[in-house]
Amino acid sequence: MRELGIGLIGTGFMGRAHALAFNNARAVFELPVHLKLAALADADTERAQRCATAWGFAQAHGDWQALVNDPNVDVVAITTPNHLHYPMAMAAIAAGKAVYCEKPLAVSLEQADAMRRAASAAGVVTRVGYNYQHNPMIGLARQMIVDGELGEIISFQGEFSEDFMADPASPWSWRCEVEHAGGALADLGSHLLSMARYLVGDVVSVCADTHTVHAQRPAVKGSNALKPIAVDDQVHALLRFANGARGTVSSSWLKQGYKNHLSFEISGTRGTLAFDQERLNELRVCRAGQDGFQRVLAGPALTGYAAFSPAAGHQLGYNELKTLEVQELVMALAGQGAAGTDFEAAWAVEQLATAIRLAAREERWVDVGEV
Numbered sequence: 001m002r003e004l005g006i007g008l009i010g011t012g013f014m015g016r017a018h019a020l021a022f023n024n025a026r027a028v029f030e031l032p033v034h035l036k037l038a039a040l041a042d043a044d045t046e047r048a049q050r051c052a053t054a055w056g057f058a059q060a061h062g063d064w065q066a067l068v069n070d071p072n073v074d075v076v077a078i079t080t081p082n083h084l085h086y087p088m089a090m091a092a093i094a095a096g097k098a099v100y101c102e103k104p105l106a107v108s109l110e111q112a113d114a115m116r117r118a119a120s121a122a123g124v125v126t127r128v129g130y131n132y133q134h135n136p137m138i139g140l141a142r143q144m145i146v147d148g149e150l151g152e153i154i155s156f157q158g159e160f161s162e163d164f165m166a167d168p169a170s171p172w173s174w175r176c177e178v179e180h181a182g183g184a185l186a187d188l189g190s191h192l193l194s195m196a197r198y199l200v201g202d203v204v205s206v207c208a209d210t211h212t213v214h215a216q217r218p219a220v221k222g223s224n225a226l227k228p229i230a231v232d233d234q235v236h237a238l239l240r241f242a243n244g245a246r247g248t249v250s251s252s253w254l255k256q257g258y259k260n261h262l263s264f265e266i267s268g269t270r271g272t273l274a275f276d277q278e279r280l281n282e283l284r285v286c287r288a289g290q291d292g293f294q295r296v297l298a299g300p301a302l303t304g305y306a307a308f309s310p311a312a313g314h315q316l317g318y319n320e321l322k323t324l325e326v327q328e329l330v331m332a333l334a335g336q337g338a339a340g341t342d343f344e345a346a347w348a349v350e351q352l353a354t355a356i357r358l359a360a361r362e363e364r365w366v367d368v369g370e371v
């Protein structure tokens, strides 16, 4: 069986999620290639070594370029802060390696454009960490839409809110810098925009409002020294889709009570479906003529679920979605995959986010093709 060497950069929240997913994918799926955990890199060399040992990677590097150039690495997984996605992905592509990059793709539309072009010219497989789309319940929602069960789609109302920045004393981090693609729209909203495109299709025009509520935050936790903040804490936008559907999206990282509220309602001429990532194993569906919504639970009949459990209602979690994302990447690398959220699709998310920011800045409707 062919071997595929995995190189993972970063050992934070997402580095750990990727490491779990690569390990789990080997255990859960009958993959057509053998995944070899070849190398792990982190700027903190001691941590790279410790995590490599704990997570089963053969090599540890303190320098990410050594990982990219490691001949045992075929796939470079990037889980570092956003401003590092571009240099790391471009170096990996130049070395002819596949790239599995966290979202958002880049810190500017220009960078995202260069990345999709370089990947296309090199002919390497790319995927971006829009993991929520790999939920079997989202697969069911998409199938219902494609099969016309909701009739003609007329509306998408989506929200992705959390509260991890709600406390004004929550300190500055790279997520608070425009240059690092910070702000609620880039950090959370990008997932929602990708979901809207996946389920309803291209967006042609937008109008929006962005809002910075806390214009200063402590430079570090507990400090009296304050740093100015220019990124959005919350965003609200109206969308017009190419197929004629209308939509709203909003995102906030200040909304008390919400921890992972990626939610949407999609309505068509014959029905409505509703989803909330905080209850990710459920879909609510109402078909025309029913007196209210029916709750559908995830089960083994749905693609992706049975690999984890033979029993309905026993529930998948966040890390299983990441494992399903890795499976899709590996199938694409084995030449057996379907289209996925690659650099081209992730660039389109960046284009849409850029149009939303322009619409908010200039207080007008913006055609997405303008940016």
Ligand SMILES: NC(=O)c1ccc[n+]([C@@H]2O[C@H](COP(=O)([O-])OP(=O)(O)OC[C@H]3O[C@@H](n4cnc5c(N)ncnc54)[C@H](O)[C@@H]3O)[C@@H](O)[C@H]2O)c1
Pocket: 009, 010, 011, 012, 013, 014, 015, 041, 042, 043, 044, 064, 079, 080, 081, 082, 084, 102, 103, 104, 129, 130, 131, 187
């Ligand atoms: N898909 C999702 O659901 C999801 C969730 C959270 C974060 N993310 C994305 O994942 C990325 C990382 O976010 P995070 O929350 O894991 O951040 P984090 O701060 O927890 O981890 C970042 C890691 O990158 C390492 N790093 C920084 N500079 C480096 C360098 N020069 N060389 C090597 N390693 C370096 C850090 O040491 C750390 O291990 C971001 O792009 C973020 O948007 C995605």
